[in-house]
Amino acid sequence: MSAWQEGIVLVVLAVLVAIVVKAFFVQAFYIPSESMEPGLQGGPSVATDDRVLVEKPSYWLSGTPQRGDVVVFSDPGSWLGVEEAGGPDNLIGKALSVIGLYPEGGHLVKRVIGVPGDVVECCDKQGRLMVNGEPIDEPYARPSQTKCGRPNKDGECFGPMPGNRHWESGTVPPGSLFVMGDNRANSADSTVHMCTANETDCALVPWVPEENVVGKVVALGWPLDRAKWIHRPKSFEDVPTP
Template identity: 50%
Template sequence: MTSHEPAASAAQRPSSKKRKALPLWQETILLVVIALVLALVVKTFLVQAFWIPSGSMENTLQVDDRILVQKVSYWTGEPERGDVVVFDDPGDWLGATAEQELGPLQQVLSVFGLYPAGGHLVKRVIGVGGDHVVCCDAEGRLEINGTSVDEPYLKDPNADASSQRFDVRVPEGRLWLMGDNRDNSADSRAHLGSPGGGFVNVDAVLGKSWVTVWPFDRMGSGGSDNAPFAAVPDPD
């Protein structure tokens, strides 16, 4: 009786086809494309870099600061009083404000969120939909829904919260935004007589200032501060 060796299973047989490795240049291109796609996804849904072109948010944010803006906070909610937000220009607010000049490479990188973008505005949320915002009370402070607010982040905390007096009711779905450097900020106050009345649509907000990443000696918080508004009641 002739004995036979057991046949090798398909799993045991050496593969007759070996996967051919990509040439180095093709592998490099593939990795770069994957990295750019991931960067674009991150920029669209998670984090985006921005450049600060003016002193309207001093001393919280300085000219030429680079900040990262996170978008996660507004996936399921809306901006809150005290948030520092970046938003699309709601109607020629930028005007003659200088914008960052980008070279061709920088423009490409900015598309993928790999270089700080210009062409947007950054301000602090003062009033949300339904709020009654008045300036100023007897001590020069903002008054929101009948409650006075002390603002420790102002560039000049000893001055009135605004040299321009106003009394506004924020429409639903809109925001009242102001810079921390109140005497050098063309914010909602400067556009009271414009279409939209100085209010910014919530949908125009790109995200919340998360962290300052450049220059190194200023690395730290993005400046949002909700604590001063903790005692403000909900609007009627």
């Protein structure tokens, strides 16, 4: 083949490889809001949001999300606003998103707090979440100082929920997850979509189906000065089996 023909073939092969990698192995996403601060940052401008890399093989076959994993999942039902769900709004961005070289919209990034069978509760005397009765120390999270169900001595709480001083998730159903953002005062997560104890006619559903999970966040890739690997914390190691 001539040089230009070889060039076309190489470009086509590169695109095919990128599509396969996106579909089965690694994909880029952006953080659409402030809900995962301080570790992952987002805001009103997609251009300045953190970019994360999500790997998919961990949840193949019998693999399932574990407590403490930061996961990306598709919107389980009106959790996202219009702007957050939109994704790239230009032709180049849309084309690159198809092959996994530009983050997609329509997804959320949260931390798994409860897996099937767990009961998540807010809070102990130190303002910590409890999972199956075990209090969780969460150094990665930004606590709330308002809307709290039992703050610690500094007025901080790691499990806020509007309108309720104490809450319990109920048992997480099979095939579902209870998720929360690390920025506990500013995250439209499972706690916001959970019915309060005083509501008798409530259709909110706090669970995220495991089938909606795209994969596990393993790295912060951009901006480069903050790039790092992201690991599952040890905070949940002592949680008893439900």
